[in-house]
Amino acid sequence: MLKVITILISLFYCTYTAAEPTVWQAKKGQLTFVLMGSVHMGKPDFYPLPSSILDPFPHTTGLVVEADLNKDTQFEIPQGATTKSLLNKQELRRLTEIAKEIGVPEIALYNMPPWQAAMAIQQAQSEQFELDATLGVDLHFLSLAQKKDIPIIAFETVQEQLDMIASMGKDG
Numbered sequence: 001m002l003k004v005i006t007i008l009i010s011l012f013y014c015t016y017t018a019a020e021p022t023v024w025q026a027k028k029g030q031l032t033f034v035l036m037g038s039v040h041m042g043k044p045d046f047y048p049l050p051s052s053i054l055d056p057f058p059h060t061t062g063l064v065v066e067a068d069l070n071k072d073t074q075f076e077i078p079q080g081a082t083t084k085s086l087l088n089k090q091e092l093r094r095l096t097e098i099a100k101e102i103g104v105p106e107i108a109l110y111n112m113p114p115w116q117a118a119m120a121i122q123q124a125q126s127e128q129f130e131l132d133a134t135l136g137v138d139l140h141f142l143s144l145a146q147k148k149d150i151p152i153i154a155f156e157t158v159q160e161q162l163d164m165i166a167s168m169g170k171d172g
Contacts, residue, residue, distance in 0.1 A: 023052045034060075040069075041126050042135035049137070063145040067161060068154040070142045075159040078166035083117045084110035086170060102128065115165045115172025 024035040034056040048054070087095060092110070095117075099106035102124035109117040133139075145152050165172045 025056075038137035038141070040136040040138055041131035041133050042137060042140075043130060043132065044135065046135060046137065047140070049140070057141070057144065060145075060150055062151045062153055063141055064153045064155070065138060065142065066155055067158050068142065068152050069139060069158070070146065071152070072154065072158045075157070075162060077116065078113070078162055080113035080115075080166055080172070081170075082111050083114045086114060113166060113172055114170060115168070118172075 022036065026033045026035060036053060083095070084092065095109055096106045098121060099109050102121060104120060104124050109120060112120065142152065144150075
């Protein structure tokens, strides 16, 4: 009986601790940084965000993000070899199965560069899980920063991200 109770308590504890986002605080001199990962898609039940994430925000003097998705909306999709030209027959059959599972026309995936096809598959799968790009944590904080006139510092542009992915071997 003790083993069963121990297992149940362990499962509850593990589930509870895994549900909280991880947030780090780093300090150097007078500077304090609050670091966290974010997701580009979300659900309504993500909100309100936990206090460990929200509490430091009113005191911020800047928001550093991967890319400023609100401002950086003009970009060009890099072209490259099509996915169809790089896959063998077995891989193409599997891609066709995946396309049917996610409700995306297979011809669209065939004609995209592999990196873009992978992103289209991820997008479709995310939507099947009822995730919404407008509810991403990154967009939430970008919107808050804009409303409060907090400077936004982006590590890179969306174009730089796309170009880097497309430049990887075998067209990404």
